[in-house]
Amino acid sequence: MLSRLTALICACALTACTTTMIDRGTYLADTQYHAKGADSRVRFLVMHYTEIDEAKSLSVLTGDQVSVHYVVPDAPRIERGEPVVYQLVPEDQRAWHAGLSYWQGATELNASSIGIENVNLGPIDTPSGRGWQPYPRAQIDALIELSRDIVTRYRIPPTRVVGHSDIAPQRKIDPGPLFPWHTLYQAGIGAWPDDATVAAHLAGRAPKAPTDVRALQEKLKRYGYDVATDGVLDEKTRRVFGAFQMHFRPSDYAGDADAESDAIASALIDKYLP
Template structure:
């Protein structure tokens, strides 16, 4: 048996090498594709995760998002049903397809985020105006749990950086306020999803300043532009700039989202830049086409 084994070994090796070098030929309906060569410069279509609220109940949300000219990849009920102890989440659009959830939008230099993101709609009524003033519907714990499970899975599969997990108000601050000041950004961060500033860094950046003291408008505009917001950097505190400041505050300081450029907002912005922009991996270099 030994001579036979010795003869068969090189043949087996040759067969292995031949198989490894054989192109992968895929037959389509009227043509073949050869996938033996892979381009070095490519990346995933999905680079952002965008959170929304529906402003209507679950039944209405499913009807609107499946029949009207708006859609989202996922809808998380306010009280999800469970199967085997795990939440059931509606998926309306395959992740490989573009959903119509972001509209006119911009983040970190990318515009029209529908083409580069996954959108999650959370069933929530949003702002509720009463004679006593505006209130907001909270996000129930079971919905937050489902949100964390889904977001962690998406972020892991597509390697989405923390600063690219945003709200609709972040990417479209001139026209949107969802997912609102009660959205659990800090809970998501504690679970490993999204960005959040460190308290110690905020205190260091404040350096004893009154948190409510006015700060330089242009400097704050520049910091938010570096972080990802589409905002002018002209030092003018107009309504457009105030809406951007308010969107940032609603995300990272929901206790006060008046849009005023104060020292605490400036410190939070700098703390986020210190934590994420310096450590963020650079975009891969792409040669000119």
């Protein structure tokens, strides 16, 4: 009986040892021990648009200049009842999608983010003048499924689901004013201010009434933007204000320092950064 028990213990030990070993060709890595002092590379989710069609997007994004983790087609095909998106880079690897960037104290977000490119032409000419290409419902639905999976697996906080224009406002405007930020928020993805809190912070002011530039700069700096806090409404500050407005008030993203923008910023801080 003892010999059989010993043999069983040895067999179990051998199995455990075998299943924790990874053969890397010239050495074996034993993975049975796990350090607690570690976390995920992924801290942010960054949204983009491609400005070109699907075929050109895939050609460019599989070249040697830029890359991204996922591409969501404007008309995703359906297989087995589910939308198909393209994964071009493994999530544990860095993709070249963010460039020079900043958010909440982090720089070079390529190293700490997952990037999603949405096939969308961005600014387009319309019969009534310059406009923006809408995001089709089927694309939004696919994007929601993809994004919700990512933020859930990596526990990405709402304030770290951002657009390229949020993290690089001096040089980027994607994913544009028609991007469905509020729809994503309703699906549990990203941040959005509560209407009642915005109204409380407006405190009877007209939405377009001028507000203190420095105060708005300081609030956006606290929320995550790379912005000066010198009280000067120069072109750089306007671009930051415009990026914030494009995300949270897409009906007007002129970059003005107005009461509604101040109220939205205050409501976001109350909700997510108290």
